[in-house]
Every structure is written in C-alpha cells, then in structure tokens.
Amino acid sequence: MKFNPFVPNGIAYPGMFIGRLDEIQTIEQALFQTLNGNPQHLLLTGERGIGKSSLLFYADLVARGEIEDDHTNFNFITVSTDLAGISSQVGLIKQVARELRSKLRQHQKLQDKARKVWEFLSNWEVLGVKYNARDDELDPDELLDDLVTICDQLIGSEQFDGVVFLLDEADSPPAAANLGEFVKVFTERLSKRGQPHLLLILAGQSLLISRLRESHESSLRVFQIVDMHPLEQSERRAVVQRGISIANEKNERKTAISDDALDLIAMLSEGYPHFVQQFSSSAFQVDTDDKIDIHDVSTGAYSENGAISQLGAKYFSKQYFSKILSSEYRKVLDYMATHGDQWVSRKDIIQNCGVASTNVDNALMALKSREIVLADDARRGFYRLPTRSFATWILAVGRSGREDFFGDSA
Ligand SMILES: Nc1ncnc2c1ncn2[C@@H]1O[C@H](COP(=O)(O)OP(=O)(O)OP(=O)(O)O)[C@@H](O)[C@H]1O
Ligand SMILES: [Mg+2]
Known part of the structure; x- marks a missing residue:
C-alpha cells in the first residue's frame, strides 16, 4: 500500500496548494490595508471546484500568521465559516458569533479586554442560551448592533491586528438572508465607530454578485472582486509534481511520473484544480510499477469509478x-x-x-x-x-x- 497524496475531495492543504500568486498578493495587500486602518473587502468568485475554499483557507493561515507573508507576520483573529444552510440574517449573525466565540476559546492567553468579549459572547442571547428564542423572534438589527459592539471591543483590546471574516459558500443563502444588507450595514456601523480593522472575505460562485446586488444595491461597492480562473499550464504540472514529491517523502517505494503523463493530466484538466487532483489521484491509484505513464492516466480516468465518472457524479450529477x-x-x-x-x-x-x-x-x-x-x-x-x-x-x-x-x- 502506498500513501496517495492527492485530494480530489478536500481543500488543498498548504503543502499541496500551488499558484494563485496574484490572488494571494491581493489578499496580503487587503490584510496590510486593514492592519493600517483602510480595509479593502474581497469577493472571491469562480466556478465550482476552481479552488475558492482552498484559497480562503490559505488566506486564513496568512491572516493568523501561520504562513508568513513577505513583509509582515499578521496576527489577525479569523472567523472562518461557511454559509451553506443559512436562511435568515439572524441565522447568519448567530453563525458568525458562534464561530468567533469558538475561535476566542482556542486562544490560550486571552488578555483581560479580549477575555471580557469572550465572556460577553458566551452569554449572548443571540446564541439562544438565555431565552432560547426562535430565530424569527429575534431582531436582526439589534443582533447586528451587538456584533458590531463585540468586534469593536475585540479590536479595541489590541490583542490582535484586527478581525477577518472568511465566509465561504456565500452564494448559498437565499435572498431572504439579506447578505448584501448585512455587509453594507455592518461595515458602515463599524466605520462610524471609528473601527477600521475588520476585513470581509466572501467566496462563492459568480451568482454571488447578483445575490448581493439583489439584497442591497450598493453592497457590491464595498468589495474588490477577485474572479478565479483555471490554473496555468506550468501550475497544473506543478500540482502533480508536488503531490508526487509529498508521496515520495512518505512512502518507501518511490513513484516517478513520465513527462507525457504530466502533459496528459494538464491537458485533460484544462487547469481546473479539482480535475487535476482527480486525474492525478486516479492515475496514482491504478499505477502498479511505481512509474505513472499515460496508460495509468487513461486507465485511471476511464475505468469504471475512475476519474471521469467520479467528476461526473460529484459535479454534474444533474447532467450525468x-x-x-x-x-x-x-x-x-x-x-x-x-x-x-x-x-x-x-x-x-x-x-x-x-x-x-x-x-x-x-x-x-x-x-x-x-x-x-x-x-x-x-x-x-x-x-x-x-x-x-x-x-x-x-x-x-x-x-x-x-x-x-x-x-x-x-
Ligand atoms: N491552488 C491549488 N493547488 C492545488 N490544488 C488545488 C488548488 N486549489 C484547489 N485545489 C484542489 O481542487 C479541488 C477543489 O478545490 P476547492 O474545494 O477549494 O474549490 P471550490 O471552488 O471551493 O469548490 P466548490 O465550489 O465545490 O466549493 C480540491 O480537490 C482542491 O484540493
Ligand atoms: Mg468550496
């Protein structure tokens, strides 16, 4: 048995993450701006499987200082969550608050001021702890105000560079959740309090743009849009090569891959990262002689339950x-x-x-x-x-x- 390094079903972990240099630069710039009190909120858009969640995860690590940026080692507190399943603005605020609380809990050494925020959050009615109120009995506007206060105090505690909200699957809440209004009102209230150290990074399919516009005409103005495209030719090959070298660090039996097999994966995938991962994973799996060649790629792709049928079932089930x-x-x-x-x-x-x-x-x-x-x-x-x-x-x-x-x- 050999360890298969490819991740067709999960986000690209940092060692496996390739390319996206422009996007990363934009994110680092946005963090730097936020650190200096002039946040530039971001909207990451692109097709399913293009790598939005992987990029968000990378951004999370940079913001927390787990991955060092060229110039600065950031120390933001990050609130990473996905909005799938959120159906109302109250639900949205609760979800963010819950995540923020759990993030704060993970910090071993919370200083006094930040600890107070955590205690406040823990008691917050929004979590339904005190009143067990149903979502439709809670006033979203009041909750939003509370969230603004919490973020304001947390940033004011000066334990962190600021707060970054990383909200994935932001296209999935229905119009009734009013995400656009949330974005607009939340950022405006914070700036009115003179609190500029908060950054929003939203990710979702391109539909997110029209969803936001529907919810609040001018909410889009808050964002810089980062539209994600397929990987470049050299990056496609680099993903496969990186995977092989990760495998070779872990496995006793080393794997090699031929040049034309790399090209075939790059060609078949057309740079869609989920395709690269799936074709590579399937080729790795069917290889028996520790040399991945084009026959392994094609067998991995076209056999029953191979890459093509996996991708079809996962991404195109309606069409498949x-x-x-x-x-x-x-x-x-x-x-x-x-x-x-x-x-x-x-x-x-x-x-x-x-x-x-x-x-x-x-x-x-x-x-x-x-x-x-x-x-x-x-x-x-x-x-x-x-x-x-x-x-x-x-x-x-x-x-x-x-x-x-x-x-x-x-
Ligand atoms: N920069 C990258 N380098 C290598 N692999 C990547 C990269 N970005 C994404 N991947 C891989 O591509 C696949 C899809 O990535 P991810 O889940 O991040 O995409 P997504 O846009 O969030 O998809 P969805 O719209 O389905 O949520 C995963 O298998 C992931 O490991
Ligand atoms: Mg995703």
Whole structure:
C-alpha cells in the first residue's frame, strides 16, 4: 500500500496548494490595508471546484500568521465559516458569533479586554442560551448592533491586528438572508465607530454578485472582486509534481511520473484544480510499477469509478445520465464543448456536428429541458453549456477510445 497524496475531495492543504500568486498578493495587500486602518473587502468568485475554499483557507493561515507573508507576520483573529444552510440574517449573525466565540476559546492567553468579549459572547442571547428564542423572534438589527459592539471591543483590546471574516459558500443563502444588507450595514456601523480593522472575505460562485446586488444595491461597492480562473499550464504540472514529491517523502517505494503523463493530466484538466487532483489521484491509484505513464492516466480516468465518472457524479450529477452518452446527443455536446461556455448558434451546430438537423433540434430541446444546455433569452437559436468545467469534462469523456488519445507513443 502506498500513501496517495492527492485530494480530489478536500481543500488543498498548504503543502499541496500551488499558484494563485496574484490572488494571494491581493489578499496580503487587503490584510496590510486593514492592519493600517483602510480595509479593502474581497469577493472571491469562480466556478465550482476552481479552488475558492482552498484559497480562503490559505488566506486564513496568512491572516493568523501561520504562513508568513513577505513583509509582515499578521496576527489577525479569523472567523472562518461557511454559509451553506443559512436562511435568515439572524441565522447568519448567530453563525458568525458562534464561530468567533469558538475561535476566542482556542486562544490560550486571552488578555483581560479580549477575555471580557469572550465572556460577553458566551452569554449572548443571540446564541439562544438565555431565552432560547426562535430565530424569527429575534431582531436582526439589534443582533447586528451587538456584533458590531463585540468586534469593536475585540479590536479595541489590541490583542490582535484586527478581525477577518472568511465566509465561504456565500452564494448559498437565499435572498431572504439579506447578505448584501448585512455587509453594507455592518461595515458602515463599524466605520462610524471609528473601527477600521475588520476585513470581509466572501467566496462563492459568480451568482454571488447578483445575490448581493439583489439584497442591497450598493453592497457590491464595498468589495474588490477577485474572479478565479483555471490554473496555468506550468501550475497544473506543478500540482502533480508536488503531490508526487509529498508521496515520495512518505512512502518507501518511490513513484516517478513520465513527462507525457504530466502533459496528459494538464491537458485533460484544462487547469481546473479539482480535475487535476482527480486525474492525478486516479492515475496514482491504478499505477502498479511505481512509474505513472499515460496508460495509468487513461486507465485511471476511464475505468469504471475512475476519474471521469467520479467528476461526473460529484459535479454534474444533474447532467450525468445515460442520455448524453447516446451518440447523437454526444455529438451535439462534443461540438458545443469545443466552444467552452460560449454561445453557439443552432446553425453552426448543424453545420459542424455531423448530425441531421431534426435530430439536432430534438437533442437541443431535450438537453435544454434538463438544463444541460442553456438557451439565450435575447437571441433565438443560440445555446451554450452552463460552465466551462462541464465543457472540459465533456471533452475528456469524448477523448476515451479515440485513436489520438495515446498520442504518438501508443
Ligand atoms: N491552488 C491549488 N493547488 C492545488 N490544488 C488545488 C488548488 N486549489 C484547489 N485545489 C484542489 O481542487 C479541488 C477543489 O478545490 P476547492 O474545494 O477549494 O474549490 P471550490 O471552488 O471551493 O469548490 P466548490 O465550489 O465545490 O466549493 C480540491 O480537490 C482542491 O484540493
Ligand atoms: Mg468550496
């Protein structure tokens, strides 16, 4: 048995975390600004699996001084939580307060002032301890005021550089939770109290932007938007190589990987970090001779329960059904996938995908009704795939069994 270092199902731990240099610089800059009293709040957006949670975790470590920045060793107290399952503003404030309390508890040496905040938090009615009030009986505005006071006092205790809220899955609360209003009112009340040492970093799918706007027209103005893209070519290879070297530190039997296997993973993944991790993990798993080559990559990808089917089940479950494997639908999807998530006209599809026009129409209707393809509201006859990573997956599925798959060496 060998330790498999790849993490297709979890956030990239610091040793495994590659790239994102611009994003990290932006985060460090935002922390530095906050330290100096002029916070620049951040919104990390991007497709599912692009690496938002991993970047948030990295930001958490930098903010706490666990990872040293070039210039400064920060000492923020961080409140990291995810907002999945939050349905109201009261729920949101409670969740943040609970996390803050548990963070403070972990600090061994809380000085007097900060200890008072912790004690206050522990008794806070918002946690339902005293009154056991239901969420809908609590006044969100009062709670927000309490949270402002708590943060104000905590920062005032001068034990920390300030407070950083890292809120993941920020696109998931419904409009009723009023996240945009929370952001706007919370940051404004803090600044009115002359308290500028608080930073918000929110992460979520791109939908988060419209959610915030819906909730409060000007809440977006508070944020700098950091849109995350797939990894660069060299970073894709670096993720695989890093994994292999982590494995080689732990395992007695060392693993090698061929250059063309690295390239194949980089190509199949198109830089989506969750794809890189999954293809690498599956290749590592099927390798038996301690040398990962392109056959290991392809067996790992295409075998039953291999990388392709794992990714399909995890990320595209709605789309992942037998119909798209029928050859005419596949041809339509294959052609559309060459355009990523860009609009393609029906005419273009008919001309290029090799399927008769009535069958293309049937396929588009069926795919649209299952939300596998989207139709343009503004222009008749234009369609696209919902995400680029879905297009990447479709293309990867399509490569199985193709003669060119193994390149020249097959
Ligand atoms: N910078 C990176 N280097 C290496 N691997 C990464 C990196 N970022 C993310 N990953 C890997 O990619 C996968 C997805 O990462 P992560 O969970 O952070 O994405 P996400 O955008 O939060 O996804 P979701 O939208 O599903 O919450 C994980 O397997 C993670 O280990
Ligand atoms: Mg995530």
